[in-house]
Amino acid sequence: MYAQTRPERSLTAMTHDQLLERVRYEGVYPTRERAAEVVHHVLAALGRQLSGDERFDLAQRLPVEAALALSAQVPDIEHLTGWGFVKDLAARTGATPATARWDTGAVLTVVARMAGPDLLGRILRRLPGGYALLFGQAELHQPQLRATAA
Secondary structure, eight states: OOOOOOOOOOOTTOOHHHHHHHHHHHHTOSSHHHHHHHHHHHHHHHHHHOOHHHHHHHHHHSOHHHHHHHHTSOOOSSOOOHHHHHHHHHHHHTOOHHHHHHHHHHHHHHHHHHHHHHHHHHHHHHSOTTHHHHTTOOOOOOOOOOOOOO
8 A cells, every 4th residue: 555645734824823923933933023023024025036926826825914025025127046035135134144044944934835836836936046945845956958069
């Protein structure tokens, strides 16, 4: 008999309070207020990087307060890599890069579950390299074919 994997329970239709408690748990934050601050900063930073249908679809799956933090930002013309995203967040919040990376992971792993696998895949295809790890996913690359010399 084959073992069946259980699909991960969807976190869609989560309230803002539930989102904050989930992020507080994931990030081991001491207070709900700290979790709220982190959620706002990370989603605002993501809103500067994400555009198009993916941005709209993600905002629809988030609680209103979180969707506003995401969609209130004007998308940047130049997209940052995953590491650039972390460094930019650190610079904007006055945190160290290590703290910004921790905060990003705490928020985006919850957001990834709320988005679901299909939307998350679309989001990751739209963003430059390095974001999959921030969303708690494996970073998979397609092999590059090299031109052979004739």
